[in-house]
Amino acid sequence: MNHLDHIGIAVKNLQVSIPIFEKILNTPCYKKEMVESEQVLTAFFQTGQTKLELLESSNAEGVIAKFIEKKGEGLHHIAFEVDNILEEMDRLSSEGFVLLNETPKKGADNKWVCFLHPKGTNGVLIELCQSIR
Ligand code: ZN
Numbered sequence: 001m002n003h004l005d006h007i008g009i010a011v012k013n014l015q016v017s018i019p020i021f022e023k024i025l026n027t028p029c030y031k032k033e034m035v036e037s038e039q040v041l042t043a044f045f046q047t048g049q050t051k052l053e054l055l056e057s058s059n060a061e062g063v064i065a066k067f068i069e070k071k072g073e074g075l076h077h078i079a080f081e082v083d084n085i086l087e088e089m090d091r092l093s094s095e096g097f098v099l100l101n102e103t104p105k106k107g108a109d110n111k112w113v114c115f116l117h118p119k120g121t122n123g124v125l126i127e128l129c130q131s132i133r
Helices: 016-024 062-071 087-095
Strands: 006-011 032-034 040-047 048-055 074-081 104-105 109-117 126-131
Touching: 006 126, 016 040, 016 104, 048 062, 048 104, 062 074, 087 109, 087 126
Parallel strands: 006 048, 074 126
Antiparallel strands: 006 074, 032 040, 040 048, 104 109, 109 126
């Protein structure tokens, strides 16, 4: 795996949270994007080579809405950039990790993504992402 690409943070309301993170990071949100497959609206910030991804559910049934219901707002996942997502998925599933999707999904920020089930990762939801070139 390569560097930590981004940290995902679940929020109730982007309009409230974007200015908070703009102040913390002292940099503007550079992109907002709807990810239909995940039913989320995302907002991105860049700090060095790491990004922050704020996630707001686009409807009450979405995974982020359910996450916030259970755990409240806050840290949702960490994402590592990989060179070859299929190879990493094979490697990790042969190590016994459970993948939440069998094939890479199209995620935000023009990336293929795959998540590891947090039950096998000490409770941390881990995303693999590979830039689509
Ligand atoms: Zn992510």
